[in-house]
Each structure stands twice: as C-alpha cells, then as structure tokens.
Amino acid sequence: MSDRDSSTSASQTEGELEEEVEGGGERHENQRDSQPLSLSDFSSTLHAVIRIKQKYQAMKKRRQDMGVRLGGPGLPTGAPTRSSPNIFTFDTLNPSTFPTLSSSSSLRKKRRKKKRVLFPEGGRCRATPKQEHSRAKYCLYLLSAIVFLQVYNAIENLDDHVLRYDLEGLEKTLKREVFGQQGAVEGLLSHLKEYLSTYVHNKPLVVSLHGPSGVGKSHLGRLLAGHFRSVVGETLVLQYYVLHHCPQEADAMQCARDLSGLISEMVKQAEEEEKIPLFIFDEVEHMHNEILETLWQLVASRQSNEYLNAIYLFLSNLGHAHITKHMLHNSSSISLTMAASGYSNLVKELTPILRNTLEKLHPLWAEADILPLGLLEKGHVMECFLDEMTREGFYPDHTNIERLAGEIEYYPAVGGHKYSQTGCKQVVAKVNLL
C-alpha cells in the first residue's frame, strides 16, 4: 500500500469511526429518550465503545508506522513529506558541520576577553552599562575628607596659638631696639617660634644667653618680659634678679623653696589659662647653688608634666672671656659675626667651648640651648647714644654722639673693628650727665 493509499484509508477509517461514534451516540440518545436502559442495551453499548477504542488504537498505530516510514532514509528526493514541526537545539550541532558558527563563537570569546563593549550600528542607545559603585570607595572618600579637615583644623589652631604670642611683633621690637646682636636675636626668635608652634612639649624651653658686660643681655630680657606681659598677662611673667631677690647666701635654701613654689603656682595658672609662662633669671653668675639645683629639677626633662609648658631664659656673663677672645682672634670674619649668617659660625665654634665650661659649673646648662652675644662695635655704641638721647629728650647731634662714643674704652682695633670693652653699659650714665 502506498502512502497516499494509506493516508486515504486512514482518513476513511477516521470518517467511519466518527460516523460510528456519532451513530452509536445518536442511537443511544434515541433509545434513552424512548425507553429505560436494559442490561443487554448496556452491554451492546459497552461492546461498541470497546470496538471503537480498538479501532482507534489500530488507526493510531498505523499512523505512527506511516510517520516512521516518511522520515526514513529511503524517502525519495522531492517527495511530499509530512513531518511534525522541528525543535532547534544547539546540542546536536557539530562544529565541523558549521565552521562559520564555530569561528564566530571563538571570536566572541576573544572579544569578551578584550572587555570592549560593541554597540549595534546606528543603534540609538549607546549608553555604557552602569558600573556598580562600591561602598568602600565612598567610605574611603569620607575618611580622606575627615583626615583633611582634622589636619587643616590642627594647622589653623597652631597658627592661632602662635598668633597669640605675636612673635612677629616681638621680632620687630627686638630688631628695632637691640643693636649689633642680630644673630642672637634671630636665634632666640627661632627657639620661641619652634616651641610655641606646638601644644605638647616633652620638656620646657630653656635658653641661656651669654655675653660680656653691657652687650644687651638684660636689655633683651627686659624687652622680652615686656612683650610677654602684654600677651600672656603680668602674672605669668617672672623676672628674677638674684642680687635683688636673694642677696644673702644664707637664705639660699629658703629662696630656692620660695622660687620653686612660685614657679609651680605660675605654671598651674598658665595651664588653666592654656598659656605658656616666661621665667627670666638675670645675673645667673651670682646665683646660689641651691637655686641652681632647684631650677635644674624644674627644667630637667624627667619632671612631671606641669613643668613642661614653660619658657626659662637665663642671662649671664658666664663664659664671656671665651666670647671676647674668640671675637678678637677671628678679626677677619668679624664683620659677619653679628649678622645671621656669620652668627651661625660663631655659635658653631663657641657653643661647644661654652657648654663645656658651663656644664662644669652646673648640670643645669646641659638642659639649655646656649646663645652667645658678641662684643659691640663703636657704631653700635653710637646707636645706643642716639637712642638714649632721643628717649631723654636731647637733640641727637651727630658730633655730640661721636664725642660721647669716643669717651668709651675700646679694645685695640682688630681688622678695622673697634670693640667696646663695656658695650653700651655706660651710655645711660653719660647721657644723664648731659
């Protein structure tokens, strides 16, 4: 039987089957309408149903057989085929059968490796895919901003702290009022700036000024005390003259105790007011050993915190012989000694000598920064006269000033320099005699 025949007979059989079913159904309906259903009627109906089912199964089997034959290899080319819709999957694809497919997939892999996003030609949407932002990144930005603000705030506060002491004003005053000691003044200002630019100190600032008589040690001390009184207040500045405050050596112990108590009180008050007190000790060469011992205990870095925020300034002529000798023997570089550049050389050469001498006297100087003050030249003495005469209301006549300056004793001229043996010490007395 050909396929056409089989399909025709199959459709016929289908028609018969439908007729039979419909016929049977109709008969059954008619019977039901006319009379009640008997047992024989029921069995005949059951037989009909079974027969129909058998017929239907046979027909189904035939159809399946026919389908197998149609899809088989023996099907003639160009013959009409009936086939169920095909479902396409990639599972059955063989790369060798589809070389273009395999090459395109490997190309895609390569492209994926390059991590480039390709957009369709003329496509409207060219927006790159949104990147996921990490929270850690935002936290890092926030942390950086906080650190920046903290640092900025700290710098601002430190600036405020330095501004409170008006070191620029002090610098102007010292440069205007102190003659011939530019190097020492700058050295002192540098120590003050460095110390006052931070809150936390592991030791107090201790500076010891040394120089021959009349070169301006007490003068410098007075100017400094006046400035600090104006910025931290009267009560936080102490000027201690040992010959005035403790003239008797027998009272040295009591003087030391009193001084210790006074310093302690001032430091506590300064801590409360968040200020740094200034202690100036003049004529230290006359200071009793008990007082030196007490001061050493206070300035030594091993002391408790309350004594760390304070400035101690010692003024003395101790070591003056070394300074005078050094200046008179180094006449070639003498023009530079008072200037900042030359002064650093003077400090470099003199400091070890002075420290050696001073530490033998007392270990207090091991804790101090030593600054030497040099001899004053005739020109500086004339400036002292001019200043003093102006202050006292005298007309500053140059000839008169020169005459007065000529009355002062000088060391024999060395390298064109004439150094005063008493600095400006006698200036006040001479002007008072005018």
Ligand SMILES: Nc1ncnc2c1ncn2[C@@H]1O[C@H](COP(=O)(O)OP(=O)(O)OP(=O)(O)O)[C@@H](O)[C@H]1O
């Ligand atoms: N370098 C200076 N610049 C301006 N004036 C000065 C200078 N040196 C001294 N004088 C004047 O001389 C006077 C005496 O100076 P000062 O008392 O400072 O000397 P000193 O170095 O302390 O000496 P001494 O060791 O003898 O006490 C001061 O009152 C001041 O007017």
